[in-house]
Amino acid sequence: xxxxxxxxxxxxxxxxxxxxxxxxxxxxxxxxxxxxxxxxxxxxxxxxxxxxxxxxxxxxxxxxxxxxxxxxxxxxxxxxxxxxxxxxxxxxxxxxxxxxxxxxxxxxxxxxxxxxxxxxxxxxxxxxxxxxxxxxxxxxxxxxxxxxxxxxxxxxxxxxxxxxxxxxxxxxxxxxxxxxxxxxxxxxxxxxxxxxxxxxxxxxxxxxxxxxxxxxxxxxxxxxxxxxxxxxxxxxxxxxxxxxxxxxxxxxxxxxxxxxxxxxxxxxxxxxxxxxxxxxxxxxxxxxxxxxxxxxxxxxxxxxxxxxxxxxxxxxxxxxxxxxxxxxxxxxxxxxxxxxxxxxxxxxxxxxxxxxxxxxxxxxxxxxxxxxxxxxxxxxxxxxxxxxxxxxxxxxxxxxxxxxxxxxxxxxxxxxxxxxxxxxxxxxxx
Ligand SMILES: NC(=O)C1=CN([C@@H]2O[C@H](COP(=O)(O)OP(=O)(O)OC[C@H]3O[C@@H](n4cnc5c(N)ncnc54)[C@H](O)[C@@H]3O)[C@@H](O)[C@H]2O)C=CC1
Ligand SMILES: N[C@@H](CC=O)C(=O)O
Ligand code: NA
Numbered sequence: 001x002x003x004x005x006x007x008x009x010x011x012x013x014x015x016x017x018x019x020x021x022x023x024x025x026x027x028x029x030x031x032x033x034x035x036x037x038x039x040x041x042x043x044x045x046x047x048x049x050x051x052x053x054x055x056x057x058x059x060x061x062x063x064x065x066x067x068x069x070x071x072x073x074x075x076x077x078x079x080x081x082x083x084x085x086x087x088x089x090x091x092x093x094x095x096x097x098x099x100x101x102x103x104x105x106x107x108x109x110x111x112x113x114x115x116x117x118x119x120x121x122x123x124x125x126x127x128x129x130x131x132x133x134x135x136x137x138x139x140x141x142x143x144x145x146x147x148x149x150x151x152x153x154x155x156x157x158x159x160x161x162x163x164x165x166x167x168x169x170x171x172x173x174x175x176x177x178x179x180x181x182x183x184x185x186x187x188x189x190x191x192x193x194x195x196x197x198x199x200x201x202x203x204x205x206x207x208x209x210x211x212x213x214x215x216x217x218x219x220x221x222x223x224x225x226x227x228x229x230x231x232x233x234x235x236x237x238x239x240x241x242x243x244x245x246x247x248x249x250x251x252x253x254x255x256x257x258x259x260x261x262x263x264x265x266x267x268x269x270x271x272x273x274x275x276x277x278x279x280x281x282x283x284x285x286x287x288x289x290x291x292x293x294x295x296x297x298x299x300x301x302x303x304x305x306x307x308x309x310x311x312x313x314x315x316x317x318x319x320x321x322x323x324x325x326x327x328x329x330x331x332x333x334x335x336x337x338x339x340x341x342x343x344x345x346x347x348x349x350x351x352x353x354x355x356x357x358x359x360x361x362x363x364x365x366x367x368x369x370x371x372x373x374x375x376x377x378x379x380x381x382x383x384x385x386x387x388x389x390x391x392x393x394x395x396x397x398x399x400x401x402x403x404x405x406x407x408x409x410x411x412x413x414x415x416x417x418x419x420x421x422x423x424x425x426x427x428x429x430x
Contacts (some may be wrong), residue, residue, distance in 0.1 A: 001030070003038035004319045007073045007098075009064050009082035009089055011044050011051055013187040014103055014130070017308035018077060018315075020053040025312070033319045041067045043080075052304065057159035068093040073317050077311060078102040083190060085390075087111050094126065099318040100325070101311055102212055103130035106195070110219035111205035111238070112211070116331035116372045125327050127314035133158055133283040134206040135306035136299040137313070142212040142287070143329060149289040151213040153196035154252040155426065157200075158205040160281030160302030161189045161196035162228050162248040166266075169280050170245055176229075188281045188302040198227035201265040202250050210252035213287070215338040218262055222285050224342035235420050238352060238391060244268035245276045249425055259338040261345050267425040269366050275426060343400030348427075349378070351411060353421040357388035361414045364392060368412060372405040393424060 004021070008015055017177055022029070022037055027092025030036045041065035061067055068076050076093035078100060080086045087107050093100050095118055102108070107117065109130055109401035119126035130140050133156075142151070153236050157163050161183040168179035180197065184190050188196075195201045203223040210218040228248055241244050247269055252262045269275055270346050274296065278284045287292050319324075321327055362379070369376055374397040382389040394402065409415050 001035050002073045004033065004322065005040040005072045006315065007040050007067045007070065007076045007093075008042045008066070008169065009076065009078045009086070009326050011042050011055060012079065013052075013304040015042070015077075016052040016055070016308045017304040018079065018311050019055050021308050021312050029316065030313075033316055034323055035319065037315060037319055039069060040073050046215055056154040063094065064089055068098065070098050073098055074213065074322055075099045075101060075107045075315060077168070078104055079311070080104075081106070083100075083107050083110055087115075090115060091118055094124060097122045097124060099125040099127070099322060101127045101314040101318055103307055103311060104130040105130065105201065105208060106220075109207040112219070112331075113207070113217065119327070125318040125321055125329050126225055127318055127328070127334050129206070129314050130307045130310035132208050133204055133285060134295065134299070134301040134303065135285060135309045135362055136285070136297050136301065137310075138209070139212060139344070141295075142209070143332075146287070146292060149291050151289045152254050152289060153288040154209045154213050154285060155252075155288075155295075156250060156285030157247055157275060157278050158250045158285065158301065159196055159199075159202040159211070160196050160283060160300075161193065162199075162202070163278060163283070163301070164188060164281045165197070166228060166231070166236075166248065168363040169231075169233065170240070171279075176231075178405040182283065186281070187304050191362055194214065197229050199225040199248065199264045202248055206252055206264050208429050209250065209332065210260060211286075213252055214254050214260050214337055215332045215337060216260060217333045218339060219259070222262055224263040224265070224345075225397070227302040228266050230422070231266055235422065238420070239268045240352075242268070242350070242391070242393070243271050244424070245271050245315050246348075246422070247275060247278070249275075251425070254337070259340050259344075261340045263342060263345065267422060269424075269426040273426045276372050300384040308336075331388055343398065343403070345399045346396050348394050348396050348424040349402050350391070350420070350422045350424050351406065351409070351418065353390045353392070354412045354416040354419050355386050355390050356416065357389050360415075362390065364412060365409065367397040368408045369394070369405055371400045372408065374401050374405050385429045389419065
């Protein structure tokens with residue numbers, strides 16, 4: 001049996017686990033593929049570095065360019081991350097007729113169109129199940145199992161690091177910095193964790209999900225993005241007091257109007273909602289489709305071994321296709337739907353105001369809401385004197401109107417400060 005040769009680019013948290021799984025599951029993989037998967041080489045930055053798993057030193061190279069174009073290589077697995085040199089290497093591999101497996105959402109959400117074009121032109125596979133929600137099979141269900149349905153919404157937690165941080169702040173009172181350091185030590189964070197905490201990673205994943213769900217081009221630049229760096233222990237405590245928990249959500253929706261909305265931001269969700277029970281670095285995604293109804297996908301969203309599991313699944317699929325002389329379905333973006341600006345999105349909001357403690361303040365605040373056509377669902381006063389706070393939750397309103405309301409409140413003489421503003425989501429399924 002002629003082996004299928006695999007070039008691995010990057011041997012960090014995920015790459016080292018791919019090496020281990022290829023070794024430990026070699027016998028099963030031969031049986032499942034019909035040929036052994038054999039490493040042709042492993043491109044690294046520092047061959048002398050200690051790794052989580054042993055790699056034959058004879059396979060290590062610092063010349064990734066040469067490895068992706070080596071004549072005997074069938075499949076390239078890109079686990080370097082970032083857009084450069086990863087993008088250049090992936091394109092070279094595809095142009096050279098190699099199939100590519102990658103976990104690189106940043107690259108796909110920015111340059112996916114060019115990569116798909118190159119894969120299609122060469123008649124090879126471009127697989128990226130590991131790029132969204134780690135081990136959870138989510139992209140293949142969207143691309144294949146739901147290909148006959150009309151997906152209307154994809155909503156969930158798609159970043160393990162931020163979920164870990166928010167969960168630790170909520171459940172143990174840990175500080176933001178300590179919780180983030182733990183998530184980094186556990187191998188969940190991106191090499192620059194700004195990508196996680198500022199929502200870039202989740203936004204890239206939301207773009208990939210929206211594109212697959214709605215058969216329409218969506219890039220990272222189309223996604224409204226807010227991270228979790230502004231969330232304070234007071235926000236977490238206020239959420240808890242109202243029966244909510246704060247999660248970083250990715251929400252991709254296709255309304256009855258023409259177009260889609262794609263956004264990533266922290267939101268308060270009811271503690272009774274299934275997403276509230278998603279702890280640590282786990283991810284969970286709800287997919288709503290016209291005929292299928294509501295589907296929930298849950299599992300390990302980050303970490304070396306879980307992510308490597310998804311990479312291996314893609315490797316097996318790409319190897320099978322190569323042996324059969326076929327490739328998987330091409331990119332599907334025929335719907336060409338516009339992406340709505342965030343201002344048109346209808347949401348509810350939680351707003352905490354530091355106010356003067358005197359009569360007539362509530363009436364003045366309510367006037368501002370009424371002037372912007374934003375109706376208030378609940379209002380609560382906390383504290384007295386200099387600590388007086390008004391906590392309001394609105395009914396549904398356009399995001400632009402909520403923004404204008406907040407700006408007007410900031411100018412109001414009876415408001416000392418707008419302490420916190422956060423959207424409230426997922427109350428329908430609680
Ligand atoms: N860690 C996780 O939980 C998950 C990671 N991913 C994605 O998987 C990819 C890899 O992530 P990790 O393994 O966590 O990162 P990592 O930082 O642990 O590993 C990347 C490795 O690539 C190496 N590298 C950088 N430039 C290189 C070059 N030019 N040639 C050869 N090697 C080079 C680095 O030295 C490092 O060892 C990224 O795209 C990431 O977004 C996806 C899902 C989950
Ligand atoms: N940094 C990412 C890794 C997986 O995609 C995350 O925390 O989810
Ligand atoms: Na996945």
